[in-house]
Structures are given as C-alpha cells and as structure tokens.
Amino acid sequence: MWKWFKELDRILRGDATQLAALERGSVEIPVLGISCVIVILGMIYGVCMGTFALLRPDRPEYMQMAASAIKTPALFLITLVITFPSLYVFNALVGSRLFPLAVMRLLIASLGVNLAVLSSLGPIVAFFSVTTTSYPFIVLLNVLVFAVAGMLGLSFLLQTLHRLTVAEQPRGLRSSPPPPPRPQPTPSTEPVSAIGQAASAALAADPLATMQDATMQGAAPSDMAAETPSAEPVQPAHSGEYQPTGALDRLEQSVINAHVRFIFRCWIFVFGIVGAQVGWLMRPFIGNPNQDFAWFRPRASNFFEAVAQTFWNLFF
Amino acid sequence: MTSFLLRADGVLRGASWITRSSRPWTATRDLVLCVCLFGLTYGAAMGTFGGLTGDRPLQVLYSACKVPLLLLGTFLLSLPSFAVINTLFGLRRDLGEAIRAVVAAQAGVATVLASLAPFTLLWYVSAVSYQVAILFNAAMFTIASLAGQRLLRRYYQPLIARNRRHRVLLRTWIVVYAFVGIQMGWMFRPFIGSPNTPVQFFREETWGNAYVIVARLLWQVIAL
Numbered sequence: 001m002w003k004w005f006k007e008l009d010r011i012l013r014g015d016a017t018q019l020a021a022l023e024r025g026s027v028e029i030p031v032l033g034i035s036c037v038i039v040i041l042g043m044i045y046g047v048c049m050g051t052f053a054l055l056r057p058d059r060p061e062y063m064q065m066a067a068s069a070i071k072t073p074a075l076f077l078i079t080l081v082i083t084f085p086s087l088y089v090f091n092a093l094v095g096s097r098l099f100p101l102a103v104m105r106l107l108i109a110s111l112g113v114n115l116a117v118l119s120s121l122g123p124i125v126a127f128f129s130v131t132t133t134s135y136p137f138i139v140l141l142n143v144l145v146f147a148v149a150g151m152l153g154l155s156f157l158l159q160t161l162h163r164l165t166v167a168e169q170p171r172g173l174r175s176s177p178p179p180p181p182r183p184q185p186t187p188s189t190e191p192v193s194a195i196g197q198a199a200s201a202a203l204a205a206d207p208l209a210t211m212q213d214a215t216m217q218g219a220a221p222s223d224m225a226a227e228t229p230s231a232e233p234v235q236p237a238h239s240g241e242y243q244p245t246g247a248l249d250r251l252e253q254s255v256i257n258a259h260v261r262f263i264f265r266c267w268i269f270v271f272g273i274v275g276a277q278v279g280w281l282m283r284p285f286i287g288n289p290n291q292d293f294a295w296f297r298p299r300a301s302n303f304f305e306a307v308a309q310t311f312w313n314l315f316f
Numbered sequence: 317m318t319s320f321l322l323r324a325d326g327v328l329r330g331a332s333w334i335t336r337s338s339r340p341w342t343a344t345r346d347l348v349l350c351v352c353l354f355g356l357t358y359g360a361a362m363g364t365f366g367g368l369t370g371d372r373p374l375q376v377l378y379s380a381c382k383v384p385l386l387l388l389g390t391f392l393l394s395l396p397s398f399a400v401i402n403t404l405f406g407l408r409r410d411l412g413e414a415i416r417a418v419v420a421a422q423a424g425v426a427t428v429l430a431s432l433a434p435f436t437l438l439w440y441v442s443a444v445s446y447q448v449a450i451l452f453n454a455a456m457f458t459i460a461s462l463a464g465q466r467l468l469r470r471y472y473q474p475l476i477a478r479n480r481r482h483r484v485l486l487r488t489w490i491v492v493y494a495f496v497g498i499q500m501g502w503m504f505r506p507f508i509g510s511p512n513t514p515v516q517f518f519r520e521e522t523w524g525n526a527y528v529i530v531a532r533l534l535w536q537v538i539a540l
Contacts, residue, residue, distance in 0.1 A: 012403040120396035132525040246406015315535045
C-alpha cells in the first residue's frame with residue numbers, strides 16, 4: 001500500500017514523466033496500485049465533503065457521508081471508462097503511437113494528480129462544512145475545489161501527452177544512423193562488454209539527445225544521462241544548478257504538429273465536460289439540508305445551469 | 317529563556333538557522349514555540365477587556381488559547397494542499413525550507429502581536445466602548461499580519477531567486493491562508509468578550525460563515 005503512495009509521489013514530483021522515463025512510450029506506473037490510491041483518496045475527499053450532511057442542525061445524515069465516500073471515486077472512474085475509448089481512437093487517428101495500455105496509464109496518472117490535489121484540499125472543505133450552515137456556499141466551494149484539482153490534473157495530462165510525443169522522437173532518429181566504430185575494450189567478462197556496447201551506442205546518440213535537450217526548457221543534462229543504459233550511477237552534471245523538470249512544466253518549441261495539438265486540446269475539453277456531467281448525474285454529493293437523503297436525484301437541467309442557480313441562491 | 321528570546325530575535329531578523337538549518341525539526345519546534353508563547357501573551361492581553369473579576373479570568377484564558385489555535389489551525393489546514401501543489405510544480409526539494417518560511421512568518425506575526433500587547437492594555441484602560449476595542453484589536457492584527465507578510469517575503473527571497481515559480485506559490489499560499497484564516501477567526505469569536513455577555517469559548521448562536529454574511533451585507537448595500 002505504502003509503495004503505491006510512493007508511486008503517486010513519483011508522479012507528483014514529475015519523476016515518472018521525465019523524458020528519460022517515457023522512453024518506452026508510456027508512463028511507467030502500476031495501474032492497479034495507482035487505481036487503489038485513487039479510490040482511497042477519493043473516499044477521503046468524499047468523507048470531508050460528507051461532513052456537511054453529518055452536521056445538519058436537525059439530524060445527522062450518516063448515509064450521505066457514506067454515499068459521498070463511495071460516489072467520489074466512482075465519479076472519476078466512470079469518467080475514465082466513458083472517455084477512454086474515444087480518446088484512444090482519436091489519438092490513433094492522428095497517428096500517435098500510444099497504445100491502449102499507455103493511454104490507460106496516462107489517464108490513471110492524471111487522475112492520480114487530480115485526486116492528490118483534491119484530497120489535499122479536503123481538510124479545508126471539511127473545516128468550512130463544519131462551521132457553515134449555508135448550503136449554496138458549500139456547493140460553490142466544492143465546485144471551486146473540484147475545478148482547481150481538475151485543472152491541475154488536466155494540465156498534467158496535456159503536458160505528459162506532449163512529453164510522450166516528444167519522447168517518441170529520439171528513438172526513431174537514433175535507430176537510423178549506425179553507431180560509429182569505436183575501439184573495443186578488452187572484454188574481461190561478457191556482461192561488462194555488453195554494458196560497454198550499450199554505453200557506446202548511447203554516446204553515439206548523444207548529439208541527437210543534446211539536440212532534443214535543447215528543445216526542452218529547464219531540462220537538466222542529467223535527464224539524458226539517465227536515459228543512457230549506463231552502468232554507472234547517474235550523477236547530475238551540474239549538481240549546483242540542477243533543476244529537475246516539474247510534472248507540469250511545458251516543453252517549449254516542442255515538435256508537435258497542429259493536428260495532434262488540436263486533438264490534445266479536445267481531450268482536455270471532453271474529459272472536463274464529461275466529468276462535470278457525470279458529477280451532476282451522480283448528485284447529491286453534499287446533500288441539501290431541506291431534502292431527504294437519496295442516492296440519486298431525478299434528472300433535471302445540467303451542471304452549469306445549476307452552478308449559476310446556486311450562485312444566485314447565495315445572495316437570496 | 318535567554319536563548320529562546322535570542323532565537324525569537326533571529327526570527328524577526330530573518331536568521332539563517334530558520335530556513336537553512338542542519339536540524340530542521342529543532343528549528344520548526346522553536347518556531348512553533350514562538351507562535352504559542354507570544355500568541356498566548358497577546359491573547360491574554362486581548363481578553364482582559366471585561367476586567368479580571370468574577371469568572372472573567374476564564375475569558376482571559378480562552379482568548380489566550382485562541383490566538384495560537386487560530387494561527388496553527390489555519391496553518392495545518394492549508395498545509396496539505398501547499399505540499400501537494402509545491403510537489404506538482406517541481407519544487408519538492410525546497411518544500412522543507414518553504415514550510416519553515418511560512419511557520420517563521422507566523423512566529424513573526426505572534427511576536428509582533430505580543431509587542432503590541434501593551435498598547436492594547438493601555439487602550440482598554442483609557443476607553444470603554446466594546447465596539448472600539450474590537451476595531452483597535454483589528455488594527456493590531458492588521459499591523460501584525462502586514463509585518464508577517466513582509467517577513468514571509470524576506471524568507472522567500474532566496475527561494476524565489478532559485479526558482480521564480482516560488483513567487484506564484486507564495487501568492488497561492490497567502491490566498492489560501494487568508495481564506496481559511498478569516499473563517500477560522502470568525503469561528504473562534506469572541507476574542508475579546510463583551511462585558512455584558514457570559515464567558516464562553518464559542519458563540520453558539522452566531523455559528524456561521526464570514527463570507528456569506530459579508531456577501532449578504534454587500535448585496536444589501538448594492539440593492540438599496
């Protein structure tokens with residue numbers, strides 16, 4: 001369990017999405033482990049959100065808290081299931097080399113980011129839920145928190161998509177020129193020689209890697225050093241100035257064509273809209289104090305109209 | 317005691333042991349101690365408005381506890397999101413330093429408040445109006461929080477020099493901290509304790525949300 005949280009931490013730090021780590025064309029994370037973490041974090045936030053129903057003036061609504069704790073992770077996983085097929089298909093249409101598992105891993109990773117931010121804001125939501133009796137205020141606060149978490153999660157998705165596209169490039173380039181001949185070290189043992197060859201190939205590819213490096217902002221030389229299958233432990237080249245690339249850093253002058261960029265933007269849009277609407281269908285999450293508990297409410301209007309209405313209710 | 321006061325002096329001067337400490341836990345402990353001790357001092361002074369007779373010492377005790385609770389409670393609630401967002405923006409390496417910087421700013425707020433306590437006492441002796449006493453305390457808190465912000469910026473300067481993104485996160489922290497802090501302050505009322513009402517820790521009848529009340533007031537002003 002702890003190991004999975006460590007994996008999520010690696011995603012948040014941006015270690016899992018460094019160009020070097022994306023060499024194999026996908027974000028290398030344990031899908032099941034991160035999914036479990038997503039469910040746990042979602043439940044934590046659900047409980048924080050449910051405290052509003054628990055502290056109703058007339059009678060506490062325990063079922064609402066339980067329902068919120070179940071619904072919050074479900075909301076994200078259902079959004080994932082609904083959007084996954086179309087995201088994959090359209091991505092394949094524009095010629096990206098992301099395979100289904102890679103797309104799934106990418107989406108799970110960005111949901112992980114989304115829920116980490118969401119649950120970290122949970123204590124603030126719980127505090128306001130405890131001290132506030134105004135239902136519209138709590139609804140708007142939760143919408144705001146979901147929006148902040150969603151935006152960070154989606155910008156992680158966008159940046160990682162860019163990086164995956166960039167990470168695909170050097171492999172293609174590197175395979176074409178043959179490595180220049182180089183004096184073979186006297187092979188004492190077989191494995192060492194294999195390592196030496198791998199290192200030589202990496203050396204040969206180094207100019208290309210450096211070119212690639214130049215297209216990235218803030219990427220340290222050590223990123224590329226980590227990419228090489230060198231036997232030595234990776235040392236940051238300039239440890240004093242070493243700035244690791246954050247998970248949300250934009251790659252400047254990236255070599256992505258307009259089609260792919262357009263599709264990526266569509267991903268973000270679709271993911272956001274579907275998430276909002278699934279959330280609306282699964283309401284109540286907070287529980288209106290004037291209504292009895294229900295697992296679901298009848299279909300009515302849509303998310304955006306309801307938010308506008310709530311805003312109005314705050315004042316009247 | 318002298319060494320503690322020397323360390324408190326260091327907090328005000330932006331001493332290097334706070335952010336670049338080789339023993340981060342000791343530094344954090346000293347800062348929290350600073351918040352508690354000086355917060356208690358100002359809180360106690362603030363609670364003396366109703367006098368010290370009858371059950372009024374209880375109000376002094378309550379007020380004294382509330383100031384450190386207000387500062388540390390707000391800090392703890394805002395901390396998880398601060399840590400996650402810092403990590404997400406690639407600033408995890410500086411997180412310890414950033415956290416100590418924000419704790420140090422709160423220690424600074426508490427120290428400034430404690431230094432203003434004699435003014436508050438003087439004001440209480442010379443004026444009798446409860447409303448004006450509230451305004452005077454609000455002014456003291458404003459001065460202390462401005463000083464705290466200045467201190468926070470000073471502690472953040474090396475971080476910003478290292479990575480400009482710290483500036484954005486500093487602003488985010490201030491917004492979140494103020495958002496939570498205002499509601500926390502509202503919840504912990506009464507800080508001063510009206511002489512005409514019984515002594516109590518929380519005011520049950522005015523349990524509510526500061527923002528909703530302000531929004532309603534504003535709306536009434538606009539609608540009139």
